Amino acid sequence: MHTDSPKASVDPRLTLILVSVAIFVGAVDLTVVSAVLPKIMLDLQLSLDTELGRASWVVTGYLLAYTVSMIFVGRLSDLLGRRSVYMVCLVIFLVGSVQVATAPSLAWLIFGRVVQALGAGALVPVSMALVSDIFPPTARAAALGFIGAVDTAGWMVGHLYGGVLMRIFDDWRLLFWINLPIGLVALVLTWWALRHVPQRRSSGSFDWLGTLLISASLTALNLGLAAGAELGATDFYGERVGPPPYALPMVGLAIILLALFVWWERRARDPLLDLRLFRDRSAAAACLVNVLVGFALALAITNVPLFINTRLLLFEAHDPEVLRRAAWDTGWVLSALTLSMAVAALPGGFLAGRWGDRPVVMLGLALAGSGYLFMSGWNALSSYQIMVFQLIVTGLGLGLVIAPAADAVIRAATRDRRGGVAAIVIALRLVGMTIGVALLTMWGVQRQDALRRAGADDPLVWSDPALFLMNIASAVISETFSFGALAILLGLVVAAAMSGSIREH
Known part of the structure; x- marks a missing residue:
């Protein structure tokens, strides 16, 4: 070098x-x-x-x-x-x-x-x-x-x-x-x-084959999981079609390509990703935490617009400005999550510098988990004030995790590998988000149809169909927030393996 x-x-x-x-x-x-x-x-x-x-x-x-x-x-x-x-x-x-x-x-x-x-x-x-x-x-x-x-x-x-x-x-x-x-x-x-x-x-050379394999794996995974969106191609009342025939083969291909990537990286003279990184227990745990945080974050970012748009379109469909209102309301309500994440990210880094990564990550995950549990109680009549408060709690928790979960991985890399490792941190979070959106779509569509059929005898079907449909939508959204809470809980268990001290490699 x-x-x-x-x-x-x-x-x-x-x-x-x-x-x-x-x-x-x-x-x-x-x-x-x-x-x-x-x-x-x-x-x-x-x-x-x-x-x-x-x-x-x-x-x-x-x-x-x-x-x-x-x-x-x-x-x-x-x-x-x-x-x-x-x-x-x-x-x-x-x-x-x-x-x-x-x-x-x-x-x-x-x-x-x-x-x-x-x-x-x-x-x-x-x-x-x-x-x-x-x-x-x-x-x-x-x-x-x-x-x-x-x-x-x-x-x-x-x-x-x-x-x-x-x-x-x-x-x-x-x-x-x-x-x-x-x-x-x-x-x-x-x-x-x-x-x-x-x-x-x-010094060294660029690993073109490794780059090709991991890029192809990520592309296949995104195409396969994103295919779940086609489950919702018809309207709310219509029959749903299953996922397209290429969805599962694409996911399978992604797994095969990932396995080939790992095989090649273990043999390459100058690999794109030095797999010895994952022998560091703290770095390996932080990688998994990044995936789980991405998964949970995707549920919140997707559910908030879905909840607000569905409610406004069902209850105020007569308003010619309803789409503009929905875009505006979605923007400022969702900013309660993203802005609080931004606010907490900087002190999360300062605290990790003083206390170490593990306690800050666990504190952030505990706070975020509480937020997801709160949000799993959303219903058709939940006010914006309640939603904003719960999103702030969630955002503060996720924000605290960002810096120490990245630092734990980057610190485990040698100086001449930090660029590639920093990319892995963000990529893992995005992969988690992709999986979260796919789960929300595949679970949500099927669950929504099941609840709609199960509630066929509900008096609201005839007396207040908009409220009936909104009850179903809010029930599905609440259940997916529960999945987010479970992911954060798993993250807490994993984070216990992280280092609590400051080290230099």
Whole structure:
């Protein structure tokens, strides 16, 4: 390994703040499109009834490319240096933003979103590896907590930002044009902040076969699990079709490809992921905690919009502004979760620096578990005030976990492997989220149909059908929140194996 000698040192805290500008912009685009997808379909002359499946790739394609890119770009930053990789990824994100803003068709729009994600997906793990390089061990968890706070705040702003801007300008293309001046400023500031930061480049070669195998595995897993969404293709009263025939084979293929990846990584001279990392008990436990946190988080992020939209559409269907109201209400209620996560992420890092990872992770999981248990009691008449309070409790708990659960994994890696390992942390969380959404869809659709048939003799079917349907929807949502509570409980058990001390490798 060799190191480029810096001419002058810069304050790591300033570097952290400026690098986080681009992270924030990329995080906003992760969720901003959810508020404007109906308008996009209308402008591109797509049918809401028959082409929603194709249009959903505006979201799915972004998430898939986001996950895949961080896997290999994190390792590239180990080999080529954080600064150059970071700058290139930011440029790729801006090119994708222009592509989306000028897209004349759905195909070009999806392509632009994929290009965006290929750049944005790498920003967080490369930044995590960068701060791990420039901060001392006692301050590293706090720095990672700051990145987690910025990233999570971007999600929160994405929901509100999209809804507010659409309400004012009614132009979804403007959302992506705005990325250009913000991104260019971020590019200049980032170059200035990193120009004297030591660029450590590890020796070795890039593991192309390992990258291909894990990327193909993640793609197959996402395609197979996302196929569950097709269970809900018909309306609430209609007959449901089963999952498409490719769903299970895709999941099976993902498992086979993962097994081949593990086999290859154990034999490769310079593997993409050094599997010896998982011999560290604390790192292995933290990896599983990240998956479980992602799983639980996906249930909350999906259930809140589902609950609010279903209730408004059933009880206030006569209101011509109901869709706009639903988007607005979803944005500010869901921000109770995402904003509280962002607020708690930074102190979670500080506390882990003082107490160690294990006690902070267990405290956060206990708080989050309480929140999920509270939310499992939602019913058709639950007020926004109650929902917001319970989401804040959940968000504070999940936020406390972000930094120490990442630090425990990154700390176990050698310095020349931190880029790839930081990517694994985020990827595991996204895999957990994918599994959570798939479970919500597959369980929810079948359970909803079962409850609807079981309640055929309920007097509400005739006296108040909207309340009957909302009772069913809230019952299913409450049950899935119980799954989240169980996942967090399992996380508590796993977290007991983590280290409670600060160590440097």
